[in-house]
Structures are given as structure tokens and as C-alpha cells.
Amino acid sequence: MAKLIGTPQKRKEDPKLITGNGNFTDDIKLPGMLHGAFVRSPHAHAKIIRIDVSKALALPGVVAVYTGNDLVGKVKSVPTMWLLPGADLKPKDRSALAQGKTRYAGECVALVVAENRYIARDALDLVEVDYEDLPAVVHQEAALLDGAPLVHDDVAANLALLWKAGEVPEEEFQNAEVVVKQRLYNQRVIPNPIETRGAVAQYNPGSGELTIWCTSQNPHIHRMVYAGVLDIPESRLQIVAPDVGGGFGSKIATYNEEAVIGHAARDLKRPVKWIEDRKEHFMATTHARDEVIEVELAGKRDGTFTAIRVKNTANLGAYLSTFGAGCPTIDFGLMVTGAYTIPKASVVTYGVYTNTTPTDAYRGAGKPEAAFQIERIVDLFAQEIGMDPVEIRQKNLIPAEAFPYGTAMGVSYDSGNYHYTLDRALDIADYASLRAEQKRLREQGKLLGIGVSTYVELCGFGPSKVAGAIGFQGGVWENSTVRVHPTGKVAVFTGTSPHGQGTATTFAQVVAEKLGIPIDDIELISGDTRSVSMGWGTYGSRNTAVGGAAVAIATDRVIEKAKTIAAHELEVSVEDLEFSNGIFSVKGVPTQSRSFQEIAKSANFAWNLPDGVEPSLEGQSFFDPPNFVYPFGAHICVVEVNVQTGEVELKRYIAVDDVGRVINPLLAEGQVHGGVAQGIGQALWEGAVYSDNGQLLSGTFMDYTMPKARFFPTIESHFTETPSPVNPLGAKGVGETGTTGAPPAVVNAVMDALRPFGIKDLDMPLTPEKVWRAMQTRGENA
């Protein structure tokens, strides 16, 4: 069998995309298509007193203007889909268009539909809205205080949820030899895929069918939710995610704009398009992180950890976004013990409403925050007892023989070899030499810093039974059909919805290797609810671990059926056949054979099938994994801090990741590069800034620092491979390793550089001024 799994194949997707022949939502142009634009609230918190649309309607070319009142009884509010149990959850859904009140700057107040986008934009300025400004609250801790403005009148103290897990007796901390405490702020970031959101909707008044092309990571979830919001049966609602230019979690959520565009198309019986511009995107698409994390780690003087307790005060924004409740609770809380043997752990999360854009998943979704707090507190613990940060990790990492390892938070890590991966990273970095170099440079007044993180993350959502137990409103199994055409060419259908990952290549590698046919004979079909019966989408690094597993199993089923047909034709029993390199042959008699393509034809023509075998050649799998997968790794970052300006220069970045079995090392490395860039982006540059009255000040690329390629050194990416036992590919997930491993590695490195100043912690992003100021003020005390 031709070896394809584990080989660096170039992306099948790229020729199309780099020659401008992609088909993104904005490329869809339909006859008679109208264009929508949304009136958005300029206030973070305001009563809507009056809306007058008459001037807008009078503008030639304007076809319709919708306000919240126009949608009553026609478009329901967009529900949250993570109903966390046992957390006194107070879900507040977003009205499709605001009714009575707006709760964050950027909330949709009205939709203008016009003959073209220019007229629609001009008409926005003609919609008159009278607001009565209300006091706004932006920060989650402020929102919990007595007397804070209430975002929702019936949610006391703005507390949307209070979630607790794990227990640690107080004595564990009282009697501990060492307790290290730190308050950390995992700042709000704004996901920015290169393609903003958008939707095109078309309604067929004859059949009653509505089609919405939109920028989705999970079209079947969008179908399920919008079917309810628009009150239309799923069979008459088609959601298509055409080419999607990245998502990073921001296109998981279901939003009100897409639903309202669907309604407008249905109401006007003409296609309607809406494409979010970048300025809208900053306000209208979900934000992420924004968690104040207080962590206490108890242990012994010899460096052994004994207990951890964590309090997370999370900013959920003005409404509960689709999976907003899960990020700072389940995703975060289950991973607070990190890669270490910490016998006791507890977490409490306060989820808080504020007058800000709702928060939801972003590349890692809760796991980066979990890794950040444990990796930072481990460094602080090491500092407290005067131990090297690598040594303390080696002392506490879960040993290889302990897997599967049940953590204090009640999850079972599937497989791992943490020490080995760390050792590889130390070797590549030449850690001992780096420390010697640091010492030498410090004597010259230069601030070299070395930071390490040994992260682990929870990926590959997941067993559906668990999804149910934690209130996730959906299944998380995955679906694949492998359909063999009469010529032997193969269509692979997946319920995941790749949007830049290169899945058309990686899945083709799996199928081509199994079937022994050329990789170019395989086409991946995804992202369309009409083509794929059901699926749960691409997020949480589940694409390969769950979706790819379903593809592998469906392919095995094709082989199984093909074998019975081949055996019949060759007049031997199935046991006497072998299948290799696309040829079914009789064991010991290689001349008696059938090619895969011949059997494809036989199966489809059905002229001569064995008794009881149905025509066609198709395999299907609905794969529900028995457990999550737990990728892990060791990242080492080397920085130099400029004493005069506080600038952080990245000198080296070493990422040794273990993502289980690597299907395509080229694409895996690409995923690491992108993830590390985003992770370093959070550590050093990115961060949403609101004014006290809820205006987003960092609302364009002029102010919000999106990392650029030139900011980075060569990322030294390597892999160790510890297969996962929970799926047939042994794959774990690679997409979120960088955003999880990088922020603590970078911050640990900068703090290490600043050791001579006695600086223990600074909030991300570590902007030059922040670092400079810390050196100015604390330098005096040092």
C-alpha cells in the first residue's frame, strides 16, 4: 500500500485558492440580488425610544427596512446552545434585532435592504434612532459589585452562571509548606479571520425552500438553530458553507445577522446578501478570553505540587453566545491541573454579563486560559522555592506509565509521554547553553529571558454522552460517507466543515492509502447540509480525530464490501483474499486479481453480485469517540527585552508538539506556525480595549495589533508521536497547540528576562510601554 499517511503532501486546495478561483460567500452573486446593511447601536447600553425609517425608505433604491418590532412573531431570538447544568445558568438570548434596549456597542438595531451595497450603506445614515443612554458596565469584576448597572434587569449582579467543580479541603492550603498565589488576566482578544462574516440567502416561494450560504464552521448546527429561529423545517432550510476564509472559532456561533438576512430573503422573495466589513467585524463577531483568573498552587519545598484552586471571573459580554457558557467552565475548568500530577483541585467560575460584545470560542476556547494559569503559577512556584522552571516540571509531569491518567478534575488523559517531549525541546533549544548565555548577558546589562511551557489540552469533541452531561446542545459524533463511483473515483463526505485546515488533502491521504488509489481520485465534499446528511462541524481540534476517524471507518467498510464482491468474482472465500495497493488478489496466486476500479464498476453495475449483497459501493460511519484526545507539548521561547524601550525581541521559538499520529507533517507544521503566531499575538500585542462607557477603542487594524509575519523568528517546529487510543487514526489534534502553548512560554520568558528587576507578573499583552514602565517603577525597588 502506498504510504501517504505521515507524508508531507501539498494542499489540494491551494491551486484554486491562490489563483483566485475560490468560491467564498461574497463570490456568490444571484440574479436580482439585494444587499443588506445593519444599523448598529453606537451606545453600549441604551433604551431605544424611537426609530424612524421613513427617510431611509424614501431613498431611491432602498427596498425595505426592518426593525426589531417588524420581526416579532417572524424571527425568534438566537438561542445559546450550551445550557450548562448545575450552574444556575441565566441564559439571555440575543433578539434578532434589538427590541427596546441595546446592550453593547455594535448590536443590530435595524436592517436596511437596497438594490446595491452603496445605497444600503447610505441609507444607514438616514435611519433615525433616538436612544436614551444608560450607564454601562464593561469589566466583569465591576459588574459583580453592588449598584453596578444591570445588563439584564432580571439577572441579579449580572451573574449569568456560577459553576463549581472539584473540591480541595481548606487544610490543603493552610498546612502546605508552600502556597503561591497569583491573579492573572487573560485579556479579551478579537478573532480576525481574513474573511469576515457574511451571508447570502435565497428563498424559493414555490417550494418554500430557503438556502443560506454563510461563513460557517458548522453548517448543520447553523441549520438546526436557524430552522428554529426562522420557524422552517430543516428539510426546507439548506445551509452552505462555501470556501470559508478561516474562523478560529468565531464562525462556530450562530448569529442574528445571518438569520435576519434569511428572513429578509423570504419576506422580499429576492436574494439578499450581507457581507460584514472589517469595522463591523471588530464589534459584531464574537470576542474571546477576557477572564480574570486567581490561582493558588500548594506544594512542598521539594517542588512537589499537592493542590490547586482556581477562581475564574469571566466576561461573557451582553448575551450568552452559542457556546459562550462552556469556554470558561468546562473547557477551562477541566484542564486547570495541566500536565501535572496534582492530586487535588477545585475551580469556581463566575460568568458575568457586561455591556460588551459577547464572548465565545477562539482557537483553544478555555484551554489556552487553563494552560496559561497553570504554566504561569508553576513558574512562580519554582521561583518561590528557588528551583529551575524545567526541573520543577520534570518533577511533576505525569509519567508515561501513568496513562490513561485520571486527573483531579475527573477527566482521563488518553495517552502521553510528557517527559520525552520536554527532553526533545530542551535538546533542540540547548537549554543549558541558553542559561549560561543568559548569565553572561546579564552581566553586560542585557535582558535575555527563557520561558518554558509544558501544556496539555482537551480536544476532539468528543463523546456525545459527555456532551449531554455537560449541557452541550448537540451531539459531537461525526459522520462520513465514502462513495465509490463506477469509475473507481471516490467522493468522501464529511460532517466536519473545514475552512482552511487543508482537510481535503489530509482526508484524501487517509482514503487513498487505505484504498491504494491515487490521491487525486478523491474529492472531499463538505459544508453543505444538502450533500451531507448530518455532522457537527470543525472546531475544538475535532476535525481529524473525530471526522477523520469516521472517514477511516467508512473507508474500511468500503473495502469490506468490495472484498465480498471481489471474492465472488474470483470464486474464493473472503478469507483467501488479500488487498494491497488497490488490488484484490487471491493469496498465493497474485495473477488472480481484481483492481479496486474493476470492483467499483461491478458494484455499481450490479450485473453479478453475490447473494444478499446490495448494489453500489459506499461506506458510512457515524463515529462517536469513547473519549476526548489530549494533545500536549513543550514550548521554549527565548526573548531579549530592550532596557531602553521595553520592546520584546523574539530570538527563538521552539515548539515540540505531540498531536498523536501526524497525518501530514507539512500541514501540521503550518498549523503550529499559525497557532504559535496567534498565541504570541495574545502574549505580546493583541487585546481589546473598551472605554469605561463601552466604546471599543481598539476597533480597527490601526489600533488592534494583528501579528505580522515579520514579527516572528523561524518557528522551530518538531513533533513527537504518541498515538491516541481513542480513534482508529491515533490522531489527536494540532490546530490549537500554538494558542495554548505559546502565551505562557512567551510570558514566562519575558518575566524571566525581567528577573533582575524583581518583576513577578505583568498582564498580557506585554506591550513595550507596559514592560518599560515596570522596569522604570520596580527597577527602583529592585
Added chain:
Amino acid sequence: MIPNAFDYIKAGSIEEAIQLMQESDGEGKFLAGGHSLVPLMKFRLTNPGKLIDISSIQELKGIRQEGNRLIVGALTTHKQLYSDALVKENIAVLADTARTIGDMQIRNRGTVGGNLAHADSAADLPGVALALEALMEVQGEDGKEVIDIDGFFLGPLVTALPETSVLTSISFLIPPSHTKSVYLKYAHPASGYAVVGVCAIAGVGEDGRIDFVRIGINGVADVAYRATTVEQALLGELPTAESIQRAAALAAEEGEIGNDLFASEQYRRNLATVYTERALSRILL
């Protein structure tokens, strides 16, 4: 990100451009490369009713030498500026600075005249223009005039250029042959604009003392400025690390130092000093 509706008209000559502007009742804006104006229009921060496109007026193009000055046509693009042999040979710092502006698209389309007339302190050319004692050659309804760069930048995005006048060319001083020059910039990581940009030109006389020094600073303050106190502190001094440090400490003395999300006033002052010191050290030590 869609501008208001506007009229567009192409001017064939400077005279026509001026006349069209007079007729526009204050609604007009000259359009050259459009790389400063159009983004503002897309944000609807400026909403001109009429764009008068001057980009094909031949008289506004070309670079020539006149004595110890280079005359650069206002429509010269940044790319043309740093590719031009006369510029590279005579005022290397002007070429080097143009090379750091924006990205390739901006350098290909953006113009020297447009950049300076836009008067954004965070742009790269104002500091260099100040250090090179630029003379802004202007043509208006009453004929031609020359505005000294020292009196050109009046405020953020405000210049002494009369509304109906066209900036036709910019005359830059060719620094004395014994001088060296450099432009150092601390770029905002998001926008790429200068948080601080320091253009320093200096030379040492036969007695070993500094006998020529010009420093233009952009980005730090709301308006780009010439750091004359730094210049005075250096003139006649021996070029040492100490004299440079003493002088550079005065770098932020002359500007109304601004602040934004990225950098406070105090930090900008520090950057001005650090970058002035680095720039002077680069050319004098």
C-alpha cells in the same frame, strides 16, 4: 467602509485643477495617490463632494537638481523617490525613508506631495522634510509662492497650504558632503505608522567638532517638528556618547507630545530621546 457619494473629475493642468477647486464651493479635494484620503473617506471621516484628480498632470512630476537642492514633483511616488538615481546619490536619507513607508502598494501609489500635504505627523516624510529644510512650492489663484516647511505644518492634518492651491513640488536641501544622515523609526505594530521617527543629519568639521546638524522628528507629537534645541546643544560639541546623550534628552522639548492607546506621552518622550540618541550615535560615533 463605503464612502459617501462624490463627484469625480480629472484635471488636465494645474490651472484647471485650481479653477475646479474654486468652483467646488469648498466641497472639493485634490486626489493624487489617494492613499491618505481614500481610507478616511471609507471611514466617512471626511466626505468631500468632489474629487479633483490631479494625478495625470505632467507638470507635477519629475525630479531635478538645482544647485544644492533637489526639486521633487509633488506627484512623485514613494517608489519613484527611492528608485531615483539623483535622490539616491544626493540625499540617501530621503530614499531610505521613502523605502520604509507603508507597504509596496502604498509606495507604488502614494505620492510625496500627497503625503506632506496630508500633514499626518505619524507619516514618515515630515521629519525628513523638516531636516532637509524643504521648501513647498505652491501654485494658487494668485500665482506661485513658496512656503517654508517650518511654517507648513500648522496642526494635525492642517497645513498652511491655501485650500484652492496645488502643492506643485518640494525642494529638498542636499546636505553638505561631509555629513551623514539616517532616519530611524519605531513603527506602531498595528498600523506601521511612526510612533516616533527621527531624521538626523550631522557632520563634523576639521576641528573635530560638530558643525552641521539637522533633526526632524515625526510621530511623537501631534505635529512633526524640528528639534532645534537638540541641534543647538550639539553644534560646536565634540561627537561623544555623552554629548549625544545630553542633547538627545532634549528631543521631546519642542513638540506637543500626544498619546494614544499604544503609547502615553511619557513613553513617547522616552522613545523620542532613545531614538534621537540612536540616530545621532549611528552617524556621529
